[in-house]
Amino acid sequence: EAWCDEGRGGARSSHEYARTRERARRKANMERLTALRGLMRTRGLSAYVTTTQDAHLSEYVGEADKRREWLTGFTGSSGVAVVTDANALLWTDGRYYEQAARELAPGWKLVRGSEMGQKSVAEYLQSELPPGARVGVNPDTLSVATADKWDKILAKGRTDCCAPVSTRAQSAEPCTHCCSLEPLDVDLVDEIWAERPPRPNKPIFVHPDELTGRSVKDKLAALRAEMEAEGADCIVIAALDEIAWLLNLRGGDILYTPVFYSFLVVTHSRVVLMVDPEAIKPVEDVLGEIVGELELFGYNDRRAVLGRLDELIQGASLHESRPKSVRSTATSAADLPAVWIDPGACSLGVQLDCTANGAVRLLPRASPVVRAKAIKTAAELEGMREAHKLEGAAFCKFMAWLEERVLAGDTIDELETVSKLEEFREGNAAYRGPSFETISAYGSNASVIHYSPTEATSNTLGTDSLFLCDTGGQYENGTTDMTRTVCFGEPTAFQKRCFSLVLQGHVNVATAIVPQGVEPAKMDMLARLPLWSKGLDYDHGTSHGLGAALGVHEYPPLMFSSLPAPQLFKGRVSPTSMAADMVMSNEPGFYQPGKFGIRIESVMISRQCQDRLDYPEAYDAKQVWLDFETITVVPLQRKMIDPELLSPEATRWVDEYQAFCLETLRPLLADDPRALAWLEREAL
Numbered sequence: 001e002a003w004c005d006e007g008r009g010g011a012r013s014s015h016e017y018a019r020t021r022e023r024a025r026r027k028a029n030m031e032r033l034t035a036l037r038g039l040m041r042t043r044g045l046s047a048y049v050t051t052t053q054d055a056h057l058s059e060y061v062g063e064a065d066k067r068r069e070w071l072t073g074f075t076g077s078s079g080v081a082v083v084t085d086a087n088a089l090l091w092t093d094g095r096y097y098e099q100a101a102r103e104l105a106p107g108w109k110l111v112r113g114s115e116m117g118q119k120s121v122a123e124y125l126q127s128e129l130p131p132g133a134r135v136g137v138n139p140d141t142l143s144v145a146t147a148d149k150w151d152k153i154l155a156k157g158r159t160d161c162c163a164p165v166s167t168r169a170q171s172a173e174p175c176t177h178c179c180s181l182e183p184l185d186v187d188l189v190d191e192i193w194a195e196r197p198p199r200p201n202k203p204i205f206v207h208p209d210e211l212t213g214r215s216v217k218d219k220l221a222a223l224r225a226e227m228e229a230e231g232a233d234c235i236v237i238a239a240l241d242e243i244a245w246l247l248n249l250r251g252g253d254i255l256y257t258p259v260f261y262s263f264l265v266v267t268h269s270r271v272v273l274m275v276d277p278e279a280i281k282p283v284e285d286v287l288g289e290i291v292g293e294l295e296l297f298g299y300n301d302r303r304a305v306l307g308r309l310d311e312l313i314q315g316a317s318l319h320e321s322r323p324k325s326v327r328s329t330a331t332s333a334a335d336l337p338a339v340w341i342d343p344g345a346c347s348l349g350v351q352l353d354c355t356a357n358g359a360v361r362l363l364p365r366a367s368p369v370v371r372a373k374a375i376k377t378a379a380e381l382e383g384m385r386e387a388h389k390l391e392g393a394a395f396c397k398f399m400a401w402l403e404e405r406v407l408a409g410d411t412i413d414e415l416e417t418v419s420k421l422e423e424f425r426e427g428n429a430a431y432r433g434p435s436f437e438t439i440s441a442y443g444s445n446a447s448v449i450h451y452s453p454t455e456a457t458s459n460t461l462g463t464d465s466l467f468l469c470d471t472g473g474q475y476e477n478g479t480t481d482m483t484r485t486v487c488f489g490e491p492t493a494f495q496k497r498c499f500s501l502v503l504q505g506h507v508n509v510a511t512a513i514v515p516q517g518v519e520p521a522k523m524d525m526l527a528r529l530p531l532w533s534k535g536l537d538y539d540h541g542t543s544h545g546l547g548a549a550l551g552v553h554e555y556p557p558l559m560f561s562s563l564p565a566p567q568l569f570k571g572r573v574s575p576t577s578m579a580a581d582m583v584m585s586n587e588p589g590f591y592q593p594g595k596f597g598i599r600i601e602s603v604m605i606s607r608q609c610q611d612r613l614d615y616p617e618a619y620d621a622k623q624v625w626l627d628f629e630t631i632t633v634v635p636l637q638r639k640m641i642d643p644e645l646l647s648p649e650a651t652r653w654v655d656e657y658q659a660f661c662l663e664t665l666r667p668l669l670a671d672d673p674r675a676l677a678w679l680e681r682e683a684l
Contacts, residue, residue: 029105032071035192036083045182046133047125050081050189055140055347056240056261059553060436062254063197067141067189070196073105076450080121081108084128091121094539095449098593102448102457114539122153125179129154132176139183139349144341144364147181147348154179166343166351183348199299201276202252204260204283207549209248211477213379216248216290219372224268226368232340233313234267235367236306236354239345241551242369247273247291249283250549256436257551258474263302263350267313269293274302295319303353310359313337336360342367366575373547374556376581380478380548381605384583385631387478388603390431392633392661393668393675394424395471395482399634400678406461406488413460414440414453417469425473435472435479435552442467446485446597449540449589463489466596472552481552481585483601486637493642497534498590499598500645503636504530505588506600507650509542509559509628513609516624517577520559520584527559527588530645538589546583546603557584557606580626582606602632635661635683658683 040048054065059077068074068081072088076096082089091113092100100110112118119127125135135154139147144166151165155178162168162175165183190196209215223246227235237243240259244250251260262275270293273280277298280287288294295318297305308318314337339354340363354360376384398421405412417440425431437452443465445451453459461467467488472481485499505527512526520543527542543559546552556576587601609627635658643651662683669676 026106029073029107032192033083033088033107036071036188037085039188039191040083040085040136043136043184043188044134045136046129046179047082047084048136048188049121049142050083050138051141052077052079053141053143053347055349056238057141057143057345057347058240058254058257058259059551060254060256062200062261064199067187067193070193071189072108074100074103074108075452076100076103082121082125089124097539098448099451120153122150126154126156129179131178133179134182135179136182136184136188137348138187138189139352140347141187142348144343144346144348144351147183148343151181154181166348167355183352199261200253201279202260203281204249204251204275204279206283206286207244207248207250211379211383211549212248213377216246219246219248220266220271220291222372223266223368227266227268227340230340230363230365231338232363232365233337234265234309235340236309236346236350237264237266237342237367237369238347238350239342239367239369241547241554242345242367242373243273245373245547245550246369247287249287251279253279256434256474258432258549259551261299263299263305265305265309265312269315270295270312272297272305272312272318274299274305302350303356306350306353307356309339309354310337310357313360333361338363340365340367342370345370371556371575371579373550374545374554374582375579376548376583376605381581381583383475383477384479384546384548384603384605387430387473387475388480388482388631389633389664389668390428390475391425391473391480391482392665394421394428394431394473395484395634396665396669396679397424397672397675399484399486400672400675402461402467403486403488403678404674406463411460414442414445414458415455417461418453421469421471428475430475430477432474432476435474435481439468439470439483441469441597443596444594447591447593447595449538449591449597461488463487466491466495466598468597468599470599470601474549476549478549479546479552480632481546481601481603482632482634483587483589483599484634484636485598485600485640487640491640495596495598496640496642497645498536498592499600499640500642501530501534501536502588502590502598502600503641503654504646504650506586506602507646507653509586509588510602510604510630511628511649511653513613513625513627514578516579516608516626517574519574519577520557524559527586531588531590536590538591540587540589542588543584543586546585548583557582559584578606578626580606580608580624586628586630600636602630604628604630630657633661633664635679637682638684 050068052068054061072081072090076099079090079092088108089111090108091111093114097112148164148166165181243262243264244259250258253260265272271291272295274297337360339360341351343364345367418438440453441451442459442461445459446468466485468485470483508526524542531537541560545554545557547554583605585601586604589599591597606626610625665679
């Protein structure tokens with residue numbers, strides 16, 4: 001059974017139909033903005049903010065949570081919409097500038113959020129709104145950290161007149177001296193979205209221990225040890241991938257990511273899971289046997305459950321009414337039960353639910369599950385290697401088919417390439433679905449960093465430009481992500497130079513040796529230096545982590561030079577630092593707007609390498625050193641490379657990588673002569 005479904009198809013619209021549809025779109029959007037502004041006036045709000053996230057701060061959200069997309073027309077995975085009485089603005093980052101400019105509905109203005117000197121959302125609102133203005137937000141869609149940061153900016157840093165939004169009483173009167181963030185009890189977009197889709201509740205299934213390499217009991221024991229060390233009586237987890245990883249369960253509620261809607265509370269003796277009762281039913285008995293003291297509640301019971309954490313910690317069953325015997329007798333805040341919450345991964349709404357009755361105190365810490373999930377077990381690493389082999393074989397079959405069709409002069413557009421790639425993947429029994437929406441881009445579309453083809457934008461492939469394909473799959477044993485850029489004709493000298501500079505940066509990262517504990521952002525320059533030397537760059541990160549049969553984007557690690565300095569942790573490892581057995585992408589690129597785009601992306605595993613260093617006796621034996629194993633198995637197109645721009649070390653690495661692809665994939669392509677011939681030609 002597929003973990004996620006992807007709809008396709010539909011006939012091309014005529015020009016007249018397109019014009020009619022655009023007029024209807026304009027009318028609908030103006031009606032939405034008018035209705036939203038009416039609700040804002042009713043509540044006395046000067047502005048309303050709509051983020052991309054759901055109640056779990058997910059990167060990819062379900063159809064019911066695509067509020068920002070419904071309101072603005074912009075379909076990218078990152079962006080914040082702001083509506084005031086006079087303006088409607090969308091902030092997004094450099095990956096989406098061209099896409100947002102194409103997609104934004106009439107009446108909306110694009111704000112290029114990552115450009116130097118550009119005001120942030122909160123800075124803009126603070127500069128535009130008068131003192132005492134209230135900015136409405138759904139607290140479920142904003143992290144605690146972001147909410148407090150915005151609120152501080154809105155208040156111009158003042159703390160003498162009002163407390164941070166995450167800690168001030170919700171019944172408090174709005175400050176008349178400062179602009180302030182106001183958490184609402186409803187989402188105003190939901191109030192005007194008449195045809196909002198229902199939330200799915202697909203069956204949950206077990207992800208077996210032989211694939212995870214670690215049992216639920218072991219994971220819970222390690223988590224409780226971390227809680228003990230930090231003095232936490234319980235931990236509240238809202239991130240869906242953390243819950244799925246911790247319980248060795250998977251689901252199908254969100255496209256591309258095998259997770260299920262839920263919230264989780266873990267104490268030193270019990271586990272409380274808030275989830276749809278029908279979705280959990282197939283694994284309820286198994287989970288109960290594994291976890292021990294398990295209490296199940298409905299997904300919508302979150303507020304009631306989190307409002308009684310003090311009882312849960314003291315051993316009461318939450319299925320019973322609140323008994324007097326377990327009511328808190330603490331005489332000071334320091335004596336209250338301690339609840340661990342990750343302010344970057346839990347929403348403001350979740351925190352407000354936890355503190356509503358004043359019976360607990362918070363321990364704001366990075367979730368220990370995040371780092372534990374990032375450091376893969378031997379079984380997970382082997383599963384990731386196998387998944388990338390299967391992905392590599394499918395992609396080679398696809399490329400051999402595509403090249404043959406294009407060179408024969410057949411009409412193939414970007415949408416057809418997406419469907420055909422899926423066909424080749426679906427030939428493998430371990431395949432469960434795509435890990436994200438495939439970026440299949442030819443010519444000018446490839447300069448849109450996170451472009452995905454539609455009926456209106458799909459280019460026909462040819463031989464006069466470059467084809468960029470960024471794609472990934474979910475397999476039962478792992479998650480993949482890769483990008484290759486090719487030319488079916490003859491690339492220009494400039495395209496070859498750009499490709500070779502990107503490749504040199506790619507090799508710089510792939511061959512790096514770094515100390516364990518280094519922040520990945522410090523490695524970002526390795527990928528950019530070849531481009532920088534020619535005055536070129538790219539407007540996205542160089543690397544992200546990957547989950548093992550989980551999310552295609554996982555943090556840590558994250559390699560991006562514009563990241564802020566890491567928080568210092570006394571006596572503890574920084575939660576964002578590099579360690580052995582992490583899985584991460586390596587994806588530098590270059591994009592010439594309106595012309596072409598280049599990206600080379602492979603997935604790597606970090607591994608200890610001090611036993612392979614040239615001078616081990618010269619180094620501190622306590623220092624662990626890391627190098628990287630590239631596990632993506634798809635050859636690079638030789639004719640795109642200008643050998644004069646590669647260092648001798650990079651040339652050697654490319655030769656060795658091509659040989660690795662040939663040796664690994666040749667047995668898997670024995671039944672496909674066309675693909676095998678393509679592989680043998682490209683890998684030489």
